[in-house]
Amino acid sequence: MSSRQIIVVGGGAAGFFAAIAAAAAGAEVTILEKTSRVLDKVRISGGGRCNVTHACFEPRDFATRYPRGGRALLGPFTKFSARDTVAWFEACGVRLKTESDGRMFPITDSSQTIVDCLIAAAQNAGVKLRLNSTVESVVKDESGKFELTLSGDHKISADKLLLATGGCRAAAAGQLAAALGHQIEAPVPSLFTFQIKSPWLRSLAGVSLELAEVSVPAAKLRERGPLLVTHWGLSGPAILRISAWGARVLHDLDYKFPLLVNWLPELNEERTMQQFQARRESAGAKLLVNVPLFPLTARLWEQLVLAAGIARDTRWSALTRAQSQALARQILRSEFSVAGKSLNKDEFVTCGGVKLSEVNFQTMESKVCAGLFFAGELLDIDGITGGFNFQAAWTTGFIAGNAMAK
Numbered sequence: 001m002s003s004r005q006i007i008v009v010g011g012g013a014a015g016f017f018a019a020i021a022a023a024a025a026g027a028e029v030t031i032l033e034k035t036s037r038v039l040d041k042v043r044i045s046g047g048g049r050c051n052v053t054h055a056c057f058e059p060r061d062f063a064t065r066y067p068r069g070g071r072a073l074l075g076p077f078t079k080f081s082a083r084d085t086v087a088w089f090e091a092c093g094v095r096l097k098t099e100s101d102g103r104m105f106p107i108t109d110s111s112q113t114i115v116d117c118l119i120a121a122a123q124n125a126g127v128k129l130r131l132n133s134t135v136e137s138v139v140k141d142e143s144g145k146f147e148l149t150l151s152g153d154h155k156i157s158a159d160k161l162l163l164a165t166g167g168c169r170a171a172a173a174g175q176l177a178a179a180l181g182h183q184i185e186a187p188v189p190s191l192f193t194f195q196i197k198s199p200w201l202r203s204l205a206g207v208s209l210e211l212a213e214v215s216v217p218a219a220k221l222r223e224r225g226p227l228l229v230t231h232w233g234l235s236g237p238a239i240l241r242i243s244a245w246g247a248r249v250l251h252d253l254d255y256k257f258p259l260l261v262n263w264l265p266e267l268n269e270e271r272t273m274q275q276f277q278a279r280r281e282s283a284g285a286k287l288l289v290n291v292p293l294f295p296l297t298a299r300l301w302e303q304l305v306l307a308a309g310i311a312r313d314t315r316w317s318a319l320t321r322a323q324s325q326a327l328a329r330q331i332l333r334s335e336f337s338v339a340g341k342s343l344n345k346d347e348f349v350t351c352g353g354v355k356l357s358e359v360n361f362q363t364m365e366s367k368v369c370a371g372l373f374f375a376g377e378l379l380d381i382d383g384i385t386g387g388f389n390f391q392a393a394w395t396t397g398f399i400a401g402n403a404m405a406k
Contacts, residue, residue: 004026006405007029007162008032009161018396020121037131039114046105062082062388065384068381076364094114133150137149140180161371163378173378182358182368188247189251191382194243209300214261216242216257219249223245241384255338261336263300275293285316308326356379
């Protein structure tokens with residue numbers, strides 16, 4: 001067997017990108033995928049559009065978007081950045097577009113474009129693909145080869161092995177790495193939404209804001225961004241980001257904690273009271289519930305007024321100072337009891353995985369087991385929502401693939 005015979009375990013974004021890079025550099029590469037389809041996460045991500053990367057082209061800035069792994073990724077991002085990702089896909093005939101929040105998608109708005117591109121690139125590079133091939137165990141023999149036992153007791157060997165099996169949603173997902181001597185940081189969910197049982201909040205399902213501020217005082221967490229009210233509580237980028245940065249501490253709180261929402265974070269109490277006074281003067285005869293503060297929706301405004309204990313038939317001219325203060329508090333500091341989490345299916349990510357100190361990030365090779373490489377979410381790396389997890393997959397896959405082929 002050639003000394004460049006490479007096995008990639010995992011047919012996701014990182015595994016494919018690594019396989020393509022290694023094969024393009026002349027190595028013989030086989031991808032083993034345990035299911036009957038590849039690139040499933042690519043297919044469903046971004047609501048079926050695939051958020052390929054983020055339009056942030058300074059590696060140091062890009063690395064700040066990772067609650068875990070940012071420092072380790074700084075060097076790799078100087079070798080293969082978001083700019084390189086855009087160029088790579090364009091060279092394959094796939095153009096990306098940038099949305100107002102920096103997320104980048106294929107101009108087709110279809111994740112199938114990305115799936116087709118990766119499959120074609122792998123085929124053109126000569127990558128072999130074996131579906132329905134679960135790796136049951138792996139050992140390294142005395143000659144340094146990796147001997148893999150597949151389901152059905154089939155065996156396959158390789159000189160270099162890449163594990164790109166995705167996030168450790170359960171500790172067992174890291175068993176191959178552990179069998180070869182690696183420590184696995186305990187997995188916990190990293191991107192999730194908050195379950196809140198408040199009836200008035202749930203009555204607003206579907207309401208969204210372009211900008212709100214959410215905070216968890218018990219965990220010293222605070223984030224700003226778009227917010228979405230759902231049938232089960234709160235979601236949207238602000239919630240997903242706070243869940244990523246607080247993944248471990250929120251897990252330790254058993255996902256039960258007080259959450260504060262500032263519906264108008266660009267106002268303070270003084271300016272809010274000034275807005276109330278202006279409405280007393282300009283719309284004094286009108287009902288309070290019928291004259292919302294911009295940009296709050298009519299439905300949200302009505303519920304905030306009622307939650308502040310103000311009667312529905314109260315007119316602006318009759319609003320007392322005590323009622324003004326109660327309403328300002330409700331707008332700037334609504335408090336909810338979070339009662340659990342809901343997994344964000346499209347973007348589901350875990351923190352946890354192979355311990356970063358055991359990996360050489362110049363090559364993505366194990367420091368524990370020569371010839372063993374890693375890429376993607378199997379590592380204890382996770383980014384906030386917005387294309388950052390895919391960029392980590394492209395970058396670590398590209399570096400590992402090229403290093404294995406040498």
